[in-house]
Amino acid sequence: MAAKKQNRTVKRSRAGDPPGDNSKMHPENLLLVYDDALSSSYLFEKARLLSGPATRVHVVQVIYEGIADLSVSAIENSAQLKTFLLESAESELEEQLFRVRSRLPDLESATLWNSRHWEGVLHAAAETDADLILKAADEKQAAGIGALVRTPSEWNLLRHSKVPVMIVKPQAWPKTPTLLCALDVFDETHQALNLDLLAQSRHLADALSADLCLVCAYPLFEPWVGELGAVKSYEEIKDAVEQDIRDRIAKLVKKAGIRYRHLILDEGQAAGVLARVCEEADAALLILGTHAREGVGGVLLGNTSERILHAVDTDVLTVPLRSRNRSAKTARRAGKSSKTE
16 A cells, blocks of 8 residues: 555643642752853753742753873872862853853852763762753754764763753744653553653743643554455544544543643654654654663663654753652652751
8 A cells, every 4th residue: 555644633622720739830959061151051041941939050060181281090190180170160160150140140050070971960960959950962963952962971861860851952942932742652661751751841831831732653554554454444543543542641631730732643653753743843842751771771762762862853851760760859858858857
């Protein structure tokens, strides 16, 4: 059967109002990763938009470098040289922060020495009890978010982080941005992650006064629908699948207590679907989950997540499993509480 392009199904509806108060939800602790002045200009502005009156904004700079003809290993053995480099980097950072303190007056900063950039960032995230990490995409590389997060350091940050990580591009968010939350309703192991994704999406949409859309990609049926044609037509199978998706998402939305503007269902591979929907919706941010694991199983962030990050060209927020996120934060807060008693 010849392939034919199918129009995606869009449900234009809103879920019920979320339970509880309608006050805006902002991060308690926001960690910004400073790389350089050029790449961080939009980082600070997006941090301002995400911050609320009680948000504490922390900036971390991680360095590990040599001086002229001196190797890094030589500097490692000289506390004086290392201190000089740290103080120089801190001075440069403070010059940049001076320019943005009018917008983010309560900034706190730290410069760390670590051979593994991502480990330094995660150490700072743990120390500041960060709810969200913001990092600018590396525009020195090729276009496309996938190219911007393909370095080992960036992949390790996304893979090992216990809190959501947002990779931001050097472009401003519109006054009313569109957020896309990607859900996987077919894998039962994703259900807890789906609820976390919806919770994060609700918080961000509320903080940014944004339009929230939900998107779900489902497998291509047309190549082998001929075998089922004697029982059901392609359109009947497609309608049944989409109705099942709507029912599953309705249950998730009710449980999460959120509302959304559009539900977008599209047939195809997730990476292609999300790239296409991001472009058509002019999305400011794509929110997706990761099943990152430690050890050999975590060499890749995950085949689907990796393909998506290579395909889309917008800001991306990756949300880890709840077990990695909340249990770690609960343990840290419990530890802090016990020290103050």
